[in-house]
Amino acid sequence: MTDVTVRADDAIPAAEVEDVELYHPKSWVTKYVYCQDAKVIAIQYSLTAMAIGLVALVLSWLMRLQLAFPGSFSFIAPTDYYQFITMHGMIMVIYLLTALFLGGFGNYLIPLMVGARDMVFPYVNMLSYWIYLLAVLVLVASFFAPGGPTGAGWTLYPPQAILSGTPGRDWGIILMLASLILFIIGFTMGGLNYVVTVLQARTRGMTLMRMPLTVWGIFTATVMALLAFPALFAACVMMLFDRLLGTSFFMPSVVELGSYLQYGGGSPILWQHLFWFFGHPEVYIVALPAFGIVSDLISTHARKNIFGYRMMVWAIVAIGALSFVVWAHHMYVSGMDPNFGFFFATTTLIIAVPTAIKVYNWVLTLWRGDIHLTVPMLFALGFIVTFVNGGLTGLFLGNVVVDVPLSATMFVVAHFHMVMGVAPLLVIFGGIYHWYPKITGRMLNDRLGKFHFWITFLGAYAIFFPMHYLGLLGVPRRYYELGEMAFIPPSAATLNIFITAAALTVGAAQLVFFFNLAWSLFRGKLAGSNPWHATTLEWQTPQTPPAHGNWGKELPIVYRWAYDYSVPGAAQDFVPQNQPAATGAAA
Amino acid sequence: MSAILIFLAVIAGIVFWWLSQQRLMAKPWLEEGPTGGFPATAPSSLPAAKIGLGVFLAVVGSLFSLLISAYFMRLSIAQLTRTDTGLLPTPNLLWLNTGVLVLSSVALHWAQVAARRGEMDNVRAGLLLGGVSAFTFLAGQLMVWQQLSAAGYFLASNPANSFFYLITGVHGLHVAGGLVALGRTGAKAWRGIAAVRLRLSVELCAMYWHFLLLVWLILFSLLTGWAGDFVDVCRALLT
Secondary structure (H helix, E strand, C coil): CCCCCCCCCCCCCHHHHHHHHHCCCCHHHHHCCCCCCCCHHHHHHHHHHHHHHHHHHHHHHHHHHHHCCCCCCCCCCCCHHHHHHHHHCCCCCCHHHHHHHHHHHHHHHHHHHHHHCCCCCCHHHHHHHHHHHHHHHHHHHHHCCCCCCCCCCCCCCCCCCCCCCCCCCCHHHHHHHHHHHHHHHHHHHHHHHHHHHHHHHHCCCCCHHCCCEEEEEEEHHHHHHHHHHHHHHHHHHHHHHHHHHHHCCCCCCEEECCCCCCCCCCCHHHHHHHHHHHHHHHHHHHHHHHHHHHHHHHHHCCCCCCCCHHHHHHHHHHHHHHHHCCCCCHHHCCCCHHHHHHHHHHHHCCCCCCCCHHHEEEEEEECCCCCCHHHHHHHHHHHHHHHHHHHHHHHHHHHHHHHHHHHCCCCHHHHHHHHHHHHHHHHHHHHHHEEEEEEEEEEECCCHHHHHHHHHHHHHHHHHHHHHHHHHHECCCCCCCCCCCCCCCHHHHHHHHHHHHHHHHHHHHHHHHHHHHHHHHCCCCCCCCCCCCCHHHHCCCCCCCCCCCCCCCCCCCCCCCCCCCCCCCCCCCEEECCCCCCCCCCC | CCCHHHHHHHHHHHHHHHHHCCCCCCCCCHCCCCCCCCCCHCCCCHHHHHHHHHHHHHHHHHHHHHHHHHHHHHHHHHHHHHHCCCCCCCCCHHHHHHHHHHHHHHHHHHHHHHHHHHHHHHHHHHHHHHHHHHHHHHHHHHHHHHHHHHHHCCCCHHHHHHHHHHHHHHHHHHHHHHHHHHHHHHHHHHHCCCCCHHHHHHHHHHHHHHHHHHHHHHHHHCCCHHHHHHHHHHHHHCC
């Protein structure tokens, strides 16, 4: 497609826009509140996500208390328990992980890493954050609505999600659906920015194959999210219609208290298809940015170029594409044609191949590297181990015959918390320890960081390893209390107490992290512009923290890929991307 | 889920075609230099807004493909249980509305051509005609809803009706959103901005309109049941 009519005067690539053409904040409000600078928006996104994440953390504490000491707490009724489950899951997956990786890391890192002054549509970017905040507020409002938040489970399966008897049927479910719809609108605005910025605002010399893997991960995840979120959007709108206007998209004929409800002819399975068509890519929407970030952390802190860069890029793209054809492996127990089950089991196992390639490449990057066990590196290593663990149980659950007996047990809870909860969170922590010096100009306290890492890492294993065992025993998930089941030995209750003790400890350790964030802001060691001696562009900004417009008068020019560590014959053990080739050196 | 998978296959085709031009086989660790001398891998010369709109249209396309997928699944259930035909009567007004939307698209295309040539009067006329006919389309759609509900086809009376109202409603909202952008472009045109600077806005509007027209034609053929007939004919030919 060649548009010969495009002239030079109105088709200036965004990267070449003069500094004077940038939006400039005039007052405190436009600088810190209604701000169009991606760096400030990133911090707004991150703080909001972490705040709502803390709520979800407290909810998990309450659930664990109930599971360890069933019936001992008068403030946890069965309905409360279901509301805690639902809100914990939804907040963690969507409002924390998705928002933090794409809205937080994406906003901060994309423009800096590709050498742009800002996102290409700063105003839309600002709007994205404010709609996200509104979505969070609507979600929080459901805690205070009559009847409380919805207790339909985080997958919101109809018909029970909107039938009376499910907690939060009156207001909770409406606010939840409205909040998701808002979130998706807000995300789409942000997502357009991330994609087009990578496409159009790369600085001179920054070819796609010179981009750091962090950008590749976030970019691919955003493309996937843009295509997958409409499924959740359509599903939410349809369920809202069912709940408010009496349509029957998902509602079959239901007899309630002896009389037929007005519903009839709808298909609950339709919801499951739409939900998981979004829900499975969502796993990789969270995982791919984590893959990218962890690659950069490992390369930087092992002072070695990433092993198999091309393969890493191809694997990211392959995982992104494959993740759209595996969704029904979440529906093995919903009843399906065995041929479909076979197809989805096959695709599910195939996706393990590019993922395994990535794991091998991380390990081979570490091989004979000059490994610095800094806090970000510890978190990155913790991620690799955890992701492998979670991935292996995924192979169990990807097979239909193994999945069917395990599907409703704690085994599944253990699996997805390892692979999608703990693993990405370790990367988020690692990323924050890594980039905090650039964002604030100060280092996070190392000792507190190591304390935080070891408690979180070992604690997470103390929580989720025994859970696999509980699952194999047949302990069901989603149950308020176990009661007396012949096949569950009394030791399961003891194990539950142990898990709860670990969960409370890990949760408390996160408070150390938040203390560290606040304390280091004022008292942390001054970082300088490039404390980790990293090669990527964000560490080469003229100011730290980067000023508005990122690069001063002239945009950086990129001369090399992002992983020139320990180059033989180089003066230092790293060569920044924007450093020109030395005269006489091999080209 | 066939519709969305076909849509995604098309998107995947575009993505892989684009990626194939980006030298993914390059060995970046061996290449040093300011650009590597590969101009094809620099950002495209298209304006960012156009690429942004293109990406947005992919998102919208995904949404409509999913709605169509859901509709197909619903139809197959209706055929299994023989509870209803899954179709509504097609009011004649829908034909008129379709014609009006085509007119709107043509008018904006005309405005776009005029903007390239710098003929401001024609740009204004094209924008005005496009806007008015799009408004007419929306009003016509509302009248179709009114006719149907007067004939007893209410939103919640059966799933086929629900899908009809939902899909036409979502499409209408997208047209309404486009009218906001068109209004802002129109305001610029009447303020007397040079045609060169207006051109991008007009082109974006035209692109969006053509896309919504295409979506509408697909939806229209589905909701009237032709697409189903067409599939049946193909199936009969194949077996």
